[in-house]
Amino acid sequence: MGRIRRAYAAITYNGKDISLDLQEYLSALTITDNLSGKLDDVDIRLRNKNMLFLKPEWALKLKKRLDISLITEQWENQSEGKLQLKCGSFFIDDRDFNSNVVSIKGVSSPITNILDQKNSKHWENISLKVLAEEIAKKHKLNFQYLVKDEIKFNILDQDKETDLSFLNRIAEDEGISLKLTFNKIVLFDRETLEKTSPTRTINLLAGEISEDWRFRERTKDIYDKCEISYLNLTSGLKETEVYTAKGKKTTIDENKEEKILKINKKSSSGDIKKLAMKKLKQANKGEIQFEFSVVGDLKITAGTVFKLINAGIFNGKYMIERVVRTLAPFRADIEAYLIAREDDNNGIS
Numbered sequence: 001m002g003r004i005r006r007a008y009a010a011i012t013y014n015g016k017d018i019s020l021d022l023q024e025y026l027s028a029l030t031i032t033d034n035l036s037g038k039l040d041d042v043d044i045r046l047r048n049k050n051m052l053f054l055k056p057e058w059a060l061k062l063k064k065r066l067d068i069s070l071i072t073e074q075w076e077n078q079s080e081g082k083l084q085l086k087c088g089s090f091f092i093d094d095r096d097f098n099s100n101v102v103s104i105k106g107v108s109s110p111i112t113n114i115l116d117q118k119n120s121k122h123w124e125n126i127s128l129k130v131l132a133e134e135i136a137k138k139h140k141l142n143f144q145y146l147v148k149d150e151i152k153f154n155i156l157d158q159d160k161e162t163d164l165s166f167l168n169r170i171a172e173d174e175g176i177s178l179k180l181t182f183n184k185i186v187l188f189d190r191e192t193l194e195k196t197s198p199t200r201t202i203n204l205l206a207g208e209i210s211e212d213w214r215f216r217e218r219t220k221d222i223y224d225k226c227e228i229s230y231l232n233l234t235s236g237l238k239e240t241e242v243y244t245a246k247g248k249k250t251t252i253d254e255n256k257e258e259k260i261l262k263i264n265k266k267s268s269s270g271d272i273k274k275l276a277m278k279k280l281k282q283a284n285k286g287e288i289q290f291e292f293s294v295v296g297d298l299k300i301t302a303g304t305v306f307k308l309i310n311a312g313i314f315n316g317k318y319m320i321e322r323v324v325r326t327l328a329p330f331r332a333d334i335e336a337y338l339i340a341r342e343d344d345n346n347g348i349s
Contacts (some may be wrong), residue, residue, distance in 0.1 A: 003225065007296060007330040010069040010084075011044075013060060019322060025049060026102065029327040031068065031087045035166065035302040036177035036190065038315035040108035042068060042090045045101055053102040054177035059095075060104050063111040066090045067230075077295045085298040087325070089183050105283070109180050114139040116166045123156040128174060128269075132187055135163045147176055153268045173268055175278025191347065194319055194339045198307040200299070205310040212290035215314050217344065222287050225250065226276035228230040230266040245284065288338035290318055295331050303337070315342035 009029055010019050014077070028045035044066075052058050060066075068087045074080055090106030097103075109115055112133075123131065128151040136143035151174050159167045168178045171187055179186045202209060229240045242250050242260075254262060261283055266272060294300060304320045322335040 005072040005075045005296075006071075007075065007327065008071055009327055010071055012067040014064050019041070022046065025052070026330075027328070029068075031070075031085070032181070033302045033323040033325070035059055035322065036179050036188075036332055039180060040088050040090070042066065042087075042106045044104040046104065048097065051099070054097065059302045060092060060096065063090050064092050065110075066092065066104075066106055070298060070327070072296060072298060083298050085301075088181055093276045101320055105288050108182075109164065110139070110141070110183070114141075115162060118160045118162055119158055119166075121158045121340065123153070125154060126156060127152045128187070129177065130172065131170065132167055132185060134157060135148070135167050138164065138184045141180075142182075144184055144186045146186065146188040148189065149270050151176070154270070156268055170268055172265075172282075173275065174271075175281070179275075183293045189309060190319075191278075196305050198305050198317055200304075201307045201309060204281075204308060207293070210293040210295070211267070215290045215311075216291075218287065222259065222284050223280055224258040225252065226253065226261045226263065227277065228263045228266070228272050230264070230272075230277055241272050241276070243273055243280075245277060245280045251326065285319075285337050290314065290336045290338070291334065292331050293331055294338075295329075297332060300334060306336075314338070316340055317342075 008019075008023075010017070011022060012018065022044075025046045025048075026044070027047050028043075030043040032041045034040055046053060048054075067089050067193070070085045070087060072083045075083065081218075088108050090108055091111050092104060092106045093111050094105035095103070096105075117331070128147070129145045131153075132145065133143050153170075156170065159174075161169070164180070171178045175188045175189070175191065176187050179188070211295045218275070225242055225244055227240060227242045229238060231237075232239050242252055244250055252258060261280060263275070263279060266275070299308075300320060300323060302320050302323050306318055306320070307316075308318055309315055317339045318336040319339050320334055324333045325331070326333075
């Protein structure tokens with residue numbers, strides 16, 4: 001008997017499995033997995049047969065929680081069996097109804113004051129970890145800190161900002177990334193993640209990805225050095241420091257056409273060198289981007305590091321920034337950026 005492969009979604013609504021209830025009506029499912037800086041989101045499209053989803057007992061309500069997994073059975077081969085990818089917990093923030101289709105959209109954050117309420121507060125002698133723990137606890141979220149260094153601040157001020165945008169801003173200023181997933185705030189160091197060994201190799205010529213792949217290389221908003229200007233509170237004078245991407249203190253050479261990233265503030269922690277290196281890294285990560293699609297692959301997620309071969313000048317080590325998964329058709333559209341060329345530092349691991 002030939003192999004029969006399947007791909008389907010498991011959906012729970014406020015803890016109740018509604019997968020079978022929706023199966024007949026589900027026309028499309030799109031899930032976006034972002035590495036950091038943006039909330040993950042989901043868009044569920046349902047056939048509104050006989051106005052079914054206008055009935056109170058069938059209407060999926062705003063602010064309610066959806067837990068979604070994608071499941072494959074015998075997708076690659078007979079012996080593979082069942083594989084499951086837990087895509088996340090989503091909270092319904094948008095409903096759109098017409099006579100034919102209902103669209104239910106959700107984001108990976110509870111629909112609470114963490115998104116909408118603008119607050120002002122002052123802190124002294126606090127670390128990034130303690131600050132994030134405080135905000136997570138306030139909004140009844142779990143918290144995970146995946147940063148090696150302890151980052152301390154003498155003074156922090158939140159001025160009419162939502163708690164999530166404030167925490168994200170403070171973290172970004174220190175080169176730390178934030179992701180809200182599975183009802184949990186996660187802080188992590190993207191640079192540490194980039195240094196991990198590739199978990200897989202993708203061969204551009206082997207037919208394992210779609211043929212509509214695309215590379216983009218640009219010079220706009222790509223910089224050679226970072227200039228940080230700030231007011232010295234002791235002397236009252238403006239001071240300027242210039243660093244390279246590797247953290248070497250330098251100067252601007254007026255005889256060269258150098259592109260300078262200019263920042264007019266210190267980091268909240270006061271580490272100017274670290275701020276310059278991180279900001280250059282953030283700006284330059286888009287220098288070479290790789291977009292491609294795969295069919296039926298549940299192992300590729302945002303944050304995956306892979307090695308690309310048989311891509312000529314674009315051979316190298318890449319980090320996945322964003323994955324958009326759809327169920328019909330069952331595919332993943334992927335955005336990645338180059339971490340290191342193959343010939344950098346005599347090759348990549």
